[in-house]
Amino acid sequence: MKQFSLLLGKELREQARSFKLFWVPLVFIFFGALEPLTYHFLPQILESVGNLPEGAEFMLPEMTGADVYASLTGQYQTIGLLVLVLAFMGSLSGERKSGTGTLLYVRPISYSTYYLSKWTAAVLLAFASLWLGYGMAATYIVQLYETVPGFTDVALFLLVMAAWLIFVVTLTLTASAALPTGGAAGAALGILFIGMMIDSLVGTYWTWSPWKLQGYGLMYLTGSPESGDLAGALGVTALITVLLILFGIRQARKNAAKAKV
Amino acid sequence: MSITEQLAEIPWGLIWPLIAIQLVLMTAALIDLNRKRSTNGPVILWVFIIIFINTIGPVLYFTVGRRHS
């Protein structure tokens, strides 16, 4: 426990001093504000930039608050994931490569404590980013849109999204435990985006997967998801996450020997 | 519509947070760059990327531009 708090303190301090603590949430907040604004002012924006013939009218579908959340979620699924993976791809591999890990590995640390301290710090930052980002979006959405989802529905949606982000962060850290930084980023992003492609192709048949979570979560905003499918997807995600953590700890221990001396 | 009218029409109350975030990200990146002065690629290139590419510029700097010593 003592070691865990020491290492977690080290991770959080590193996040602050490398500015990660600021820029990762800020990117989420930025898109959280941009997305509702863009849709609200889209007609004006198009009018001012486009040289449309006189009298041409836009038939833009009326956006609801739920539509904006869905669109923002789409943004976070690309840029947000990219930012998280890039922010944490070097968590373990970087310490091996630079040799800073060496002086930790020669001390009587347990590798599960080592991995989990990094995991906790990364999950905390991902949660903060997610909630601040959607919080920012919510403050704009309630001001700019007529129909908005209720608070409880948004909270349930965010809980489901949190499970998805835990999966993303775990995958990134385990990749970083197993591979050098570049390979870790490639593997994590590859798995995430290939998973999304597979989901869009055969998702109708494969209803219990981590890639389903954001879709199920969004359903809270317009109605409610099929509870059996949601529970299944959450269960499968939890199982994969635990297995990834265990594998990551093993890899961290095994690859300690590769740390630069 | 004159430029001043157009400017007046912009809902600044809604937009200033976006501008503030841009500036904070840019400033943080430039401070860090100034402190470390070691990047992947020429430093001056990163100064331009940070200043001229909105939002993504500083993020690119923090993720791939920064060299870990």
Add this chain to the structure above:
Amino acid sequence: MNTVLEVSGLTKQYDGIRAVDDLTFSLGEHTATALIGPNGSGKTTTLSMLAGLLRQTSGTIRFSGEGKDPRSAIGFLPQYPKFFPWMTAIEYMELAAGLSGLEGRSVRSACEKTLGFVGLGDAGKKRIGGFSGGMKQRLGLAQAIVHRPSLLLLDEPVSALDPAGRREVMEMLKELGGSTTILYSTHILNDAEEMTDQLLFLRSGKLIEQGPLREVREKYGGSGYRVLFNNPEAAERFAASAPWAARADGSAVTISGEAVSMEELLRYAGGHPAGITNIGRVSVRLEDIFMKVVERP
């Protein structure tokens, strides 16, 4: 004497190459042992295995403190220690001390004291990113000793320092030697000569010579005498006419210490004084032993 560490048959194999091949030795309590060998002879690999960073292919490493995680009893200083540049020295020391099991209110003062010992007393609150190479080496030593380990493993502890820094760090190590067992690798043999109870010679991963400094020295020539002349010809003549084995090398003549006593040598030199400028006792330098050992087939 108590044994702190016993190594037997230690072997590390990489892709079919034996980087470390069947090492057997032991370290007595509070002794200093120098691990000597040319570059690539397996010194760093050996130390890494002892520090628990690398797993040996075969062989055993036994520490005296049974049961505990041996890493808590070891302090390790790599040749080029790497630190988190965004940390201050005192923050790093507290992390290191805490991870090694130090607890309570005394941690901070122990860290400050250790920083003072290595000469970084004033740099505690500075970021490590701005440290010079010498300062990092000192911090490296500080983090290795802060938890009072019973075994200190040092990989080329002084080779990156300038002569003044080298002298200072050697003095620190000598001071530590009174209470800790030290195993260090080096290729600066003057340093090894100064602070060594035992020598381990490595070549291509094999332990090719070991023993206390005095014994090894005796074995490879021991001590002797050197007579200096003002010209090489005089030296040649002296060596050729001397009644014992004497070797001329330029304008110096070396005579083995076993062949003759100082008194006899002086008496003989008194009879043949041509060109002599200096007579003195010399002991064989570690460097000469090293060359002999390493070049031996």
